[in-house]
Amino acid sequence: SAVISQKPSRDICQRGTSLTIQCQVDSQVTMMFWYRQQPGQSLTLIATANQGSEATYESGFVIDKFPISRPNLTFSTLTVSNMSPEDSSIYLCSVEVTGVGEKLFFGSGTQLSVL
């Protein structure tokens, strides 16, 4: 399995500012993913973060808005830039672990509210 620590657990931010969310895993993993859950909506994949290469963004998400870093195999950050109230969501880090039945593990999420 994998234990994922995500910080901060929640934050209230002002419009126009940026927030960086950290994701720390207790083991080395190749694939890390960032998801967003808007209020009342399903989880939506923002991007795949691979160590040593640029993140791969899904349709509707761009690097300027959601820059991602992946400096090593246990850590990643997601920045929500120039925030607006529409960015109020739960942001979730997840990791893929091969060789086990449960392959995708999620962090507890960051509850972001933008005023």
Added chain:
Amino acid sequence: DQQVKQNSPSLSVQEGRISILNCDYTNSMFDYFLWYKKYPAEGPTFLISISSIKDKNEDGRFTVFLNKSAKHLSLHIVPSQPGDSAVYFCAASADAGGTSYGKLTFGQGTILTVHP
């Protein structure tokens, strides 16, 4: 375009009875399906999965059924317990055997409430 749909936002069941949660999908490329459970302030946790080569998978009280022709899957919980009360997400992958298992498409979730 919602490729995975859970049309019931909520479900209320009596303890000991069966809970049936439904999920429909539109993308015929999906070949792996999962159910996740989510409590408030926690991340989703994996419950059970099924490959498209099967039509049923069972794990204890949880059984997932897949009807490929109808593009429909369901999760049965028998018997239901108050601790099962949570949000249940259906998810699908079109690349389970490829390079990225983690690129999942989720449904909107169903809030299950099990009453004592």
